[in-house]
Amino acid sequence: MFLERSRLTAALVAGLSLAVGAAGTAHATGKPQVPVKVTRAALDPALVAGRGASVAFQEQEAENAATNGTVIGPDRTAYTLPAEASGRTAVKLAPGQWVEFTLPKAANAITVRYSIPDAPTGGGSTAPLAVKVRNTTRTLMLTSQYSWLYNQYPFSNDPNAGLLHPDWWITECACVPAATTPAPAITTPFRPSHFYDEQRLLLGATYQAGEKVRLTASAGAAWTVVDLLDSELVGPPKVTLLAANVLLFGADPTGRRDSGPAFDKAIAFARKAKLKVYVPPGVFQVNRHIVVDDVTIEGAGNWYTIIKGHEIALSTPAPDKSTHLGVGFYGANSRNVHLSGFAIEGDVRERIDIDQVNGIGGAMSDSTIDGLYLHHTKVGLWFDGPMSNVKVTDNVIVDQIADGLNFHTGVTDSLVKNNFLRNTGDDALAMWAEGTTNANNTFDHNTVQTPVLANGIAIYGGSNNTVSGNLIADPIREGSALHAGSRFGAEPFTGFLKFTDNTTVRSGTYELNWNIGLGAIWLYALEKNIDADIQVVGDNFLDNTYNAIMMVADWPVKDLYSITNTHFKNIKIDGTGTSVLSARVAGATTFENVDARNVGAVGVNNCGTFHFTPAGSEFTVTDLGGNYGGWLAPWQLPNTLTCDDRPPVVAPPAPAAW
Structure with a gap:
């Protein structure tokens, strides 16, 4: 199985270095700095210019940031934490360790892509992550409830489960093609995957380019892996006045009560009145399908x-x-x-x-x-x-x-x-x-x-x-x-x-x-x-x-x-x-x-x-x-046999400008 070539992780610049301050000007500091590196798909954006979506956020890989944690990867071996990370590399933090990003542009919101361990019997766990900007620390609650699948398709949430399909070929058992029944002893958890999740956080203020966002792992998880941080400047909420506002039909913006019936009523009214439906800021609990036809629904x-x-x-x-x-x-x-x-x-x-x-x-x-x-x-x-x-x-x-x-x-x-x-x-x-x-x-x-x-x-x-x-x-x-x-x-x-x-x-x-x-x-x-x-x-x-x-x-x-x-x-x-x-x-x-x-x-x-x-x-x-x-x-040409069923792998160098 192919393991990606080793790459040097970003080194700290020794001695005095130039850092971009809050006002966007360069100044000397006595603290070692890590250059701000914005990527797209973990590459220099110039290598993928004109391809992919134009997005509002700036992507920064954790392995390019300052950290006292451990860089894991690069590795492309399936069922491993590095393989599922963007760029096949991430940073693993023990409790109390941190990774620190420098904002490349003004931002008031972040997205953190991370992994924390599953519960021993499955079902996920939760742990806080401290997010510090300037002198303000907020808590981002991490969860593994939506990650960590195991076994063969269609997968299991139980890390201790036996094979779901004992008659399927299992290459990890070295029993293909000699037999279709795998060896009886399967190491559990078997084929763990889907390790990562992401959470978003509004920071409550706008921070300028050059300011630091430090993420510190808590003792709530044995380890925390940070893959990347996306930073974004989110505009104010959109307000639509000439519309059927779901609040007028009984929707609850606190998320405590079911707002499904209120959405149905707002949609029915809007269709008759030829209005849009407007959903203002808030969290609205809906636990079923909202059926839509000939209607416009806008959020903030x-x-x-x-x-x-x-x-x-x-x-x-x-x-x-x-x-x-x-x-x-x-x-x-x-x-x-x-x-x-x-x-x-x-x-x-x-x-x-x-x-x-x-x-x-x-x-x-x-x-x-x-x-x-x-x-x-x-x-x-x-x-x-x-x-x-x-x-x-x-x-x-x-x-x-x-x-x-x-x-x-x-x-x-x-x-x-x-x-x-x-x-x-x-x-x-x-x-x-x-x-x-x-x-x-x-x-x-x-x-x-x-x-x-x-x-x-x-x-x-x-x-x-x-x-x-x-x-x-x-x-x-x-x-x-x-x-x-x-x-x-x-x-x-x-x-x-x-x-x-x-x-x-x-x-x-x-x-x-x-x-x-x-x-x-x-x-x-x-x-x-x-x-x-x-x-x-x-x-x-x-x-x-x-x-x-x-x-x-x-x-x-x-x-x-x-x-x-x-x-x-x-x-x-x-x-x-x-x-x-x-x-x-x-x-x-x-x-x-x-x-x-x-x-x-x-x-x-x-x-x-x-x-x-x-x-x-x-x-x-x-x-x-x-x-x-x-x-x-x-x-x-045209059809010379050059067949090597499994040719040796030579890891290529990193992509470069053509």
């Missing part, structure tokens, strides 16, 4: 208006088979729904796939979802078509048990743009054409960080869809950054699928089930041929753990399905642990103007369908010219 801003629910177990399953209720806004073949400016705080602590406990759900055509903060729901947004013309923009979707957003069946002519997603428990962004195709949709300029399971962006079937301008970093396991797969009963790919101008970072993960490395972008033929026009143009694949590109068929169907009509053009690849292309399928691809450097093994690892015929591989590579870096040698 997602830092101020918080709609928070408990997860409630049902005595008998609901008509949709759910066994729990949870907070969410749902369309029922709805139209003209507009939701903006509030947070949805769920209470989902286990993965139950039949439960509809998502932040936004159902079908809502000609609608907009804008400026929401979605936290601790099962899926941030799960849409079941048919529906068309929905725009999902400028949202923050974090700490989900499953997907961030999924266009599931019959979603057309829709846009997902400028959203920020972190720590999803499955695909961060997905189009899944199960039963009915998805068509003419675009995922554009979104940022995805640290999806714990599966892929950053995944497309399962569909027609004429586009994935453009996105930034995807640090996928952990059983998936990678960009994916197209004939899987999960999806309709075939038809027309075109475009992956254009995306950047991936620290992707190309290790696939535990197959015991091989994936590609940062990987195409997978499992249930059908993939023969639509797939264009990968203008993408950058940086610091790939294994391969930059992979095309693969599952072993039992490798002689049934192929991947053809794929085209790579104007690509930059900086660093692969193994190859630029790993081909483990029949089919064909073309390369034009693909520039690759720091390639760990052979540029093209061509296994075809593993028949090793005298005629060469069943996969054909065509050189259309302009390929640079020596990775695509003439002797490899």
